[in-house]
Amino acid sequence: MPSSLIIGGSLSGLLAARVLSSHFDQVTLLERDTFPDGPEFRNGVPQSRHLHILLLKGKELFTQYFPGLEADLLAHGAVQADAGTEFLTVSTFGRIVPVSNTGLRLLLSSRNLIEHHVRQCLKGVKNVQILTQAEVTGYLTGNTPDQITGVQLRARGGETIPTTLHADLIVDASGRSSQTADWLATLGYPHPEMTVVNSHLGYATRWYRRPNGYQSPWKGAIVGVRPPHNPRGGALFPAEGGQWTVTLAGINACYPPTDDAGFLEFARALADPVIYEAIRDAEPVSPIYGYRRTENQWRHYERLPRWPGGLVVMGDAACGFNPVYGQGMTSAAMGAALLDKQLQTEKRFTPAFGQAYQRKLAKFLETPWLMATGEDFRWENTEGARPGGATRLVQGYLDRVIKLARRDPRAGRAFLKVVHLLEPPTSLFHPAILFPALLQKKGE
Numbered sequence: 001m002p003s004s005l006i007i008g009g010s011l012s013g014l015l016a017a018r019v020l021s022s023h024f025d026q027v028t029l030l031e032r033d034t035f036p037d038g039p040e041f042r043n044g045v046p047q048s049r050h051l052h053i054l055l056l057k058g059k060e061l062f063t064q065y066f067p068g069l070e071a072d073l074l075a076h077g078a079v080q081a082d083a084g085t086e087f088l089t090v091s092t093f094g095r096i097v098p099v100s101n102t103g104l105r106l107l108l109s110s111r112n113l114i115e116h117h118v119r120q121c122l123k124g125v126k127n128v129q130i131l132t133q134a135e136v137t138g139y140l141t142g143n144t145p146d147q148i149t150g151v152q153l154r155a156r157g158g159e160t161i162p163t164t165l166h167a168d169l170i171v172d173a174s175g176r177s178s179q180t181a182d183w184l185a186t187l188g189y190p191h192p193e194m195t196v197v198n199s200h201l202g203y204a205t206r207w208y209r210r211p212n213g214y215q216s217p218w219k220g221a222i223v224g225v226r227p228p229h230n231p232r233g234g235a236l237f238p239a240e241g242g243q244w245t246v247t248l249a250g251i252n253a254c255y256p257p258t259d260d261a262g263f264l265e266f267a268r269a270l271a272d273p274v275i276y277e278a279i280r281d282a283e284p285v286s287p288i289y290g291y292r293r294t295e296n297q298w299r300h301y302e303r304l305p306r307w308p309g310g311l312v313v314m315g316d317a318a319c320g321f322n323p324v325y326g327q328g329m330t331s332a333a334m335g336a337a338l339l340d341k342q343l344q345t346e347k348r349f350t351p352a353f354g355q356a357y358q359r360k361l362a363k364f365l366e367t368p369w370l371m372a373t374g375e376d377f378r379w380e381n382t383e384g385a386r387p388g389g390a391t392r393l394v395q396g397y398l399d400r401v402i403k404l405a406r407r408d409p410r411a412g413r414a415f416l417k418v419v420h421l422l423e424p425p426t427s428l429f430h431p432a433i434l435f436p437a438l439l440q441k442k443g444e
């Protein structure tokens, strides 16, 4: 009767539970919080107050694992929008005016709505048990530390829970604050190398009621930062209940204020007035929330010379990104999909199983990591090991593609597919994009 345990009941953990339910007789998900009954805030996921975009690759995987999810979200007010025509995007080179539908349909809602409905979908999966107020405090091993065989638990509420649980495979999906590295160190394993790239980005988010009868050709707007001079960006996305989520972001410690006047003033100073003009007379329905724990952080478990059997680490626990690129939930889904694939052919949870998984995950992470950190390194004060000249050349080329996208729908669509992790960045070097991008004249 193979069984598995998952540490953490946020999106990585929920996706892992769904995947493991196809391969194990019993799956137990351990979450230190209690889950709210509805799509509400909980302490374990403080970022959920901020704008969350589910990239299109993520949408594809979420709906593959939870086929009813899209319909559930739409029935509860999520908004669909074409990623091109229904979004006003302001890049470094000005407004991108898409001339035709991209056919790339975004599904937009609050992060709380997504997580709530994923939880609801999981409730229908019979062999998944959810234990809340159950905080994992360490790993258990057999006679030697070569195999993780279970976890130690602490009850966070009044309910009695077991103090230990055993399983054949344990998945750490406990987010950025994961303690796996420390717990493994107590068992004699070396700490993994950690790469950190910090552009000192800060978020401030406020929710608004969309004014009745508000007329605009777009459903959402994104105003990008403009390196090297304007570190302020912002986004306005529609969400359920006729709301707008407005997140302002400042890079290189140009943090957006969290008071009413300062928030509006920051919005006014963006490179384009579209967001300020939309919100200046709109009714706020929330306080302004700040957030600053946004560094890219990669724990390189794939590089450890020794790894125990019975354990894998995924989601933000392995690698967390600067959130402005919207890659976290999609990377969580990719991590679950990779585990699914591996479990289809391997069911012996030896050290080699975990090592192989961490390496496959790392291979996938390379692309989103390069995309996120490459953008961050456009800023002088970003901390971390700077990439070489080749990255700057690629960035120069990407700028040309973005410029071309203002008037060439094919380039715009290709660029969106890369941003949404549907296609690799190499797809932008297709001759149909490469030549017009390189042959653009100055001022075009």
Ligand SMILES: Cc1cc2nc3c(=O)[nH]c(=O)nc-3n(C[C@H](O)[C@H](O)[C@H](O)COP(=O)(O)OP(=O)(O)OC[C@H]3O[C@@H](n4cnc5c(N)ncnc54)[C@H](O)[C@@H]3O)c2cc1C
Binding pocket: 007, 008, 009, 010, 011, 012, 013, 030, 031, 032, 033, 043, 044, 045, 047, 050, 051, 052, 053, 054, 055, 134, 135, 136, 137, 173, 174, 175, 176, 177, 178, 203, 291, 293, 294, 314, 315, 316, 317, 323, 324, 325, 326, 327, 328, 329, 330, 332
């Ligand atoms: C400000 C901000 C904005 C973001 N915007 C986007 C976006 O637009 N698009 C996107 O795709 N991603 C975004 N992300 C990233 C996204 O939120 C995460 O990638 C996503 O939640 C998946 O994370 P996770 O499940 O691995 O970890 P988390 O969401 O951090 O969840 C970890 C879970 O583990 C639980 N836990 C922790 N320790 C223990 C323990 N010892 N025992 C039991 N339970 C434990 C916690 O309570 C929590 O429920 C954003 C992140 C931030 C910070």
